[in-house]
Amino acid sequence: MTGSEASPSFRLAYVPGVTPTKWVRIWNERLPEVPLTLIGVSAAEAFDVLRGGGADAGFVRLPIDRTDLSAIPLYAETTVVVVPRDHVVAAVDEVRAEDLADDIVLHPLDDTLDWERLPGLPANERPATTADAVELVAAGVGLLVVPQSLARLHHRKDLTYRPVANAPESRIALSWPQDETTELVEQFIGIVRGRTVNSSRGRPPTPAQPKRKRPDTGGAQRKPAVGKSTGKSTGKSPRSGSGGPKGGKRGKPRRRP
The missing domain is CATH 3.40.190.10 (Periplasmic binding protein-like II)
Known part of the structure; x- marks a missing residue:
């Protein structure tokens, strides 16, 4: 960066x-x-x-x-045509650009749509701004095709708008x-882009934390677990648990030859 x-x-x-x-x-x-x-x-x-x-x-x-x-x-954005509320277009849900062929369609100098061919009949003059064009629509001079957000921005109670199906989009x-x-x-x-605050690119990087040292036990060794051999011989019988057959029964003596 x-x-x-x-x-x-x-x-x-x-x-x-x-x-x-x-x-x-x-x-x-x-x-x-x-x-x-x-x-x-x-x-x-x-x-x-x-x-x-x-x-x-x-x-x-x-x-x-x-x-x-x-x-x-x-x-x-959806493209719409702005019309007076009593215009015939207001009675339908959607129109096509060719449906406006008999109407004057205003083309302001700040138009944001990339037209190959403008719909409708051209006005004598181009309005300077979209806001000016909306005022002319209210005065009955013509219609205006704009992105829907601009129709909402310049909303008037005496005007409405309808989507234009085959118009270019902004x-x-x-x-x-x-x-x-x-x-x-x-x-x-x-x-x-909707990244969360926990996203690696949605927050500043967290500095690396130092590794914790193991506590010093002073050389003490762990006690072996119960029942486990330590590997050292104690001299005790694994059966009796004692160092010898103390007080126990002796085995049968061998016969002399």
Whole structure:
């Protein structure tokens, strides 16, 4: 690993639609001594913030130039179309891109979807932001196709949304500068990947403990177990348990020749 191994804080960038609350909570539980600072960035500027050192890591939208940035893909979002509540699309559970052929479909400048061909009819002008496009949908100017998280972010009571089955998806990834894979970055990667606190990569390594010495017995030997031979001869008869046939019956004398 390169870079500083110890930092007074950890700076985490995130693009609109990403909710990092769960990961921040786990970070605060595991590393309470290292404050985590959240930095909201647009999808377009997220990579420049990481390259410029404005954040240690960040949740971004793919694709990404991996020349100098590392990335771990996390999940793909459902793509939806945002419509007024009285629009005909609101009456169905799902639509296809070709179902929007007769509607004006807004295409904001910060669109995060990689379209080969835009659905619907083009508007006279492109809205500057997704938030501006949502306002135009509410005004009845057109429809908007976006990742579901952005539809939730800009939710309005007079609008709803439905999944678009064959639209491109937006994918979220965790990214950081390749040359700045610090110990804190590794810690956050472990949290995002679901490693437990007891994982070898989810906590700092535990220093090796010195081996315990056996207590000195002062040359004393262990007493042999009961019933076991020590290998030494005692001169005692194994049957009588005494040194000789003391008081016992003698055997039959031999006949003289």
